[in-house]
Amino acid sequence: MSDLALHITELAKRYPTGVEALRGVSLQVEPGELFGLLGPNGAGKSTLIHCTTGLAQPTAGSIRVFGHDAIDHYADARQAVGLAPQEPNLDWFLTVAETLDYHAGYFGMPKRERRERTDELLETFSLTEKRDERTRTLSGGMKRRLILARAMMHRPRLLILDEPTAGVDVELRLELWHYVQKINQEGTTILLTTHYLEEAEQLCDRIAFIAEGRIVAEGTSAEVAARFDVSSLEDAYLALVGRKELSRSHVEVVP
Amino acid sequence: MSAAQIRFATLWRREVNRFMKIKKQTIGAPLLETFLYISVFGAALGSRIDKLHGIDYVVFVIPGLIMMAWSINAFTNNSSSILQQKFQGAIQDQLSSPASPLELLLAFSLGGFMRGLIVALLTFTAASFLVDLPVDHVLVLIPSLFLVGFFFSQLGVLIGVRAEQFDDVAFAQTFVLQPLIFLGGVFYSASLLPEPFQTLTHFNPIFYMINLVRYGFVGFSEVSIALSLLALTAATAALFAVNLRLFGDGYKLRA
Numbered sequence: 001m002s003d004l005a006l007h008i009t010e011l012a013k014r015y016p017t018g019v020e021a022l023r024g025v026s027l028q029v030e031p032g033e034l035f036g037l038l039g040p041n042g043a044g045k046s047t048l049i050h051c052t053t054g055l056a057q058p059t060a061g062s063i064r065v066f067g068h069d070a071i072d073h074y075a076d077a078r079q080a081v082g083l084a085p086q087e088p089n090l091d092w093f094l095t096v097a098e099t100l101d102y103h104a105g106y107f108g109m110p111k112r113e114r115r116e117r118t119d120e121l122l123e124t125f126s127l128t129e130k131r132d133e134r135t136r137t138l139s140g141g142m143k144r145r146l147i148l149a150r151a152m153m154h155r156p157r158l159l160i161l162d163e164p165t166a167g168v169d170v171e172l173r174l175e176l177w178h179y180v181q182k183i184n185q186e187g188t189t190i191l192l193t194t195h196y197l198e199e200a201e202q203l204c205d206r207i208a209f210i211a212e213g214r215i216v217a218e219g220t221s222a223e224v225a226a227r228f229d230v231s232s233l234e235d236a237y238l239a240l241v242g243r244k245e246l247s248r249s250h251v252e253v254v255p
Numbered sequence: 256m257s258a259a260q261i262r263f264a265t266l267w268r269r270e271v272n273r274f275m276k277i278k279k280q281t282i283g284a285p286l287l288e289t290f291l292y293i294s295v296f297g298a299a300l301g302s303r304i305d306k307l308h309g310i311d312y313v314v315f316v317i318p319g320l321i322m323m324a325w326s327i328n329a330f331t332n333n334s335s336s337i338l339q340q341k342f343q344g345a346i347q348d349q350l351s352s353p354a355s356p357l358e359l360l361l362a363f364s365l366g367g368f369m370r371g372l373i374v375a376l377l378t379f380t381a382a383s384f385l386v387d388l389p390v391d392h393v394l395v396l397i398p399s400l401f402l403v404g405f406f407f408s409q410l411g412v413l414i415g416v417r418a419e420q421f422d423d424v425a426f427a428q429t430f431v432l433q434p435l436i437f438l439g440g441v442f443y444s445a446s447l448l449p450e451p452f453q454t455l456t457h458f459n460p461i462f463y464m465i466n467l468v469r470y471g472f473v474g475f476s477e478v479s480i481a482l483s484l485l486a487l488t489a490a491t492a493a494l495f496a497v498n499l500r501l502f503g504d505g506y507k508l509r510a
Binding site for chain 2: 108
């Protein structure tokens, strides 16, 4: 079991307000997988991610990352995880290059390696010309690129992407997906949340649907669709949220 | 350097880098403010005030001003830095790293400590050019100043963590901290006050801090040095323990 990239068992999270965001979630992600976690807003996706990365404290259950406990003795688990959060959370006081350098420093990377890795990722994400600019001056698309570069900076074995393409233009979205596929092929395990179902269907090896804090379906996109007696992931999603009438198969073609 | 040392150095560097990037505001402005206090209360008014307990008025005032500079800057820096990072969400980058609560707390604390130290050192240097400022008890002065700096650094962290809006920080500074400092005897001797104000002053913890620092410089104190040092050490340790508990619990930092 310790070979799993992510092993979540009976994870529960109740906020002080009384909201139960996670109700006994169990999930297993194999090393090298590109795993999609899908569900409507408020289903518990971000809470699950926050529990895995230490930004939220679970009420019950366990999380292991490559065999390391991610809750109580979390140092090795966090070292293995890179997070690109849904909301841009860049430090306004830092420049683009400093953002990457400081992040790697928080993960204990030596100075020389930080410098080389910074140059490499700035080049990869077309940010070299912006390296000395403060992060608050960047466009939305550049901020997204920088957030992904930052998540990659310490060479995580498990990369968590929480809606990485929300609000970005088509060109950048495709660019980001290409990069995600590339690093996945190079061996990085990826846990992805997105509202772009077609892309999730194309990109992800396996998918889990989460609703009201519970995993309600899991498997390949075909298996998840079959679980809802439909033929596509989109229809399965519509069945999940109780909006089957919106299915494209119901749309009449106007002659 | 080990990974843990790199991590801590980076966390601390980020805090120092923040205030050095806006040094006109964080170093220049408080330095000017202290210089104006020395000019007005020391040189202008001081020339018309007789000696206090056998000490020139300007020399009597300067130790309190140095303590005030260190304490306010340590407090302001840490409370603002933490609250700003919470607002931006940038603090997630540190919180999701392998850093322990102790490493995070120390790094946040030492940022303000350093800023206070720089302003206090510059104030001392400038004051030394203006007046003949003695240092009578260096073995009391140095630990006293360091304890005062660390106490207010901790207080700044506590307020920053608890605060949900900038008003909370401003309230603590304007309506609690500054009155306590001003009424703690920076500009006067408590023995000159009529009752009940003289007695009330002895309930102000900052009164003891000012006396410790003043004793270190000019050898005069209105309170027991040993008892004050002991109380300050205990208060600083207690505040540190409270903060460490809050960081361990993730209070208002993690969901």
